[in-house]
Amino acid sequence: MNKRLLAIALVIIVVIAAISVAFLLMPSGDREMDLKVAYSEKMNYETLMVANDMGYFDEAGLNVTPAIVTGGIQAAEAIVTGSADVAAMGDAPAVLLISKGIGAKIIARVAGSEGMHRVIADANITEPKDLEGRKVGMQQSSSSHGAFLQWCKAKDVNTENVTFVYLNPSYLAEAMYSGEIDAMVGSEPWAINTENLCGDAVHELGNSSGLGSSFPIVLVASHKALTEKGEALSRLLEALDRANDHINDHWNDSMAICASHTGLTVEDQSKGSGLQFFELGFNATDVQSMTMTAMGLMDFGKIASVPMIMDHVDLSYLPEE
Numbered sequence: 001m002n003k004r005l006l007a008i009a010l011v012i013i014v015v016i017a018a019i020s021v022a023f024l025l026m027p028s029g030d031r032e033m034d035l036k037v038a039y040s041e042k043m044n045y046e047t048l049m050v051a052n053d054m055g056y057f058d059e060a061g062l063n064v065t066p067a068i069v070t071g072g073i074q075a076a077e078a079i080v081t082g083s084a085d086v087a088a089m090g091d092a093p094a095v096l097l098i099s100k101g102i103g104a105k106i107i108a109r110v111a112g113s114e115g116m117h118r119v120i121a122d123a124n125i126t127e128p129k130d131l132e133g134r135k136v137g138m139q140q141s142s143s144s145h146g147a148f149l150q151w152c153k154a155k156d157v158n159t160e161n162v163t164f165v166y167l168n169p170s171y172l173a174e175a176m177y178s179g180e181i182d183a184m185v186g187s188e189p190w191a192i193n194t195e196n197l198c199g200d201a202v203h204e205l206g207n208s209s210g211l212g213s214s215f216p217i218v219l220v221a222s223h224k225a226l227t228e229k230g231e232a233l234s235r236l237l238e239a240l241d242r243a244n245d246h247i248n249d250h251w252n253d254s255m256a257i258c259a260s261h262t263g264l265t266v267e268d269q270s271k272g273s274g275l276q277f278f279e280l281g282f283n284a285t286d287v288q289s290m291t292m293t294a295m296g297l298m299d300f301g302k303i304a305s306v307p308m309i310m311d312h313v314d315l316s317y318l319p320e321e
Contacts, residue, residue, distance in 0.1 A: 038084035043188035051243035085225035090143025098312035103223030113276035115209035117147035121183035128155035137181035140166035149296040188272030213289035
C-alpha cells in the first residue's frame with residue numbers, strides 16, 4: 001500500500017514539474033504584453049482612467065493590470081518594490097524615484113497643469129506671509145509639497161516659520177474642518193473637497209500658477225520593464241495617446257468616466273480637470289519644471305543633489321508623430 005502511494009506521489013511530482021517547465025519555456029511573447037500599471041483614481045490621472053474604461057489597453061493587445069494607489073508617492077513605491085512595471089506620478093515623487101538610482105526611467109508626460117496645486121486657507125488668513133506661525137497640512141514628498149516650497153519662495157514666505165503637518169491627503173479636508181490645521185496644500189480632489197466641506201470658512205490663498213512650472217504627470221517604467229517589455233511600453237503609450245485625444249474631443253463623456261472613479265460630481269470633476277492639459281510627450285518645459293522641483297526638494301533636504309533629468313528619461317517608446 002505504501003509503495004502504491006509512493007508511486008502516485010511520484011507521478012504527481014513529475015506532472016507538476018512538467019507543467020512548471022512548460023510554463024518556463026513558454027514563448028516570452030505570451031507574457032511580454034502583461035503590464036502592471038500603478039496609478040491613482042483621482043484628478044491628474046484622467047488619462048489612465050479613460051484609457052482603461054474605453055478599452056484602449058485591450059485594443060492595443062495589452063493585458064494591463066491596474067494597481068490603484070492613493071497618490072504618486074505610493075506609485076513610486078510600487079516601482080521600488082517591483083509590484084508595478086509602470087507607474088504614473090507627479091514631478092516630486094518622480095524626482096525622488098529617479099534619485100534612487102535603481103534604473104527606472106521616465107518614458108512620457110501624460111498631462112500637466114501650471115495651477116493644479118492649490119493652497120486653501122482659513123478665511124482669516126489673507127496673505128501668504130500670514131502662514132508663518134501657522135500649521136499647513138499636505139502629503140509629505142508629494143508634488144503639492146514640492147509646489148508649496150516653490151510657491152513660498154516666490155511669495156517670500158519663510159518656511160522655517162511654517163509648521164508642516166504631514167497627513168494622508170484624504171484627511172486634509174477633515175483636518176481643516178476640525179481646526180487641526182490652518183491651511184492645506186493639494187491638487188484635486190483634495191482642494192475641492194476642503195472647499196465643499198468647509199464652505200465660506202476657507203478660501204483659496206494661492207496656487208501654483210506663475211511659478212514657471214507645468215507640474216507634469218509622468219510615467220516611470222522600471223528597469224526590468226525597460227529591458228524586457230519594450231513593445232508593451234510602446235503600445236501602452238499609444239493607448240494613452242488615444243485616451244488624451246478622447247478627453248480633448250469628448251470632454252463631457254470623459255468627465256463622466258472619471259467622476260465614476262473619483263467619486264466627485266461630474267461638475268466638480270470637470271472644474272478640476274479643466275485646470276489641466278492632456279497631451280502625451282516630454283519636452284524642455286518638463287525638464288525645467290522637474291529641475292525646479294528637484295532644487296526645492298534638495299533645499300528641503302529630501303535629496304542630496306539635483307539629478308540631470310534627461311539622464312533618467314527614455315523617449316524611444318513615444319508614438320511617432
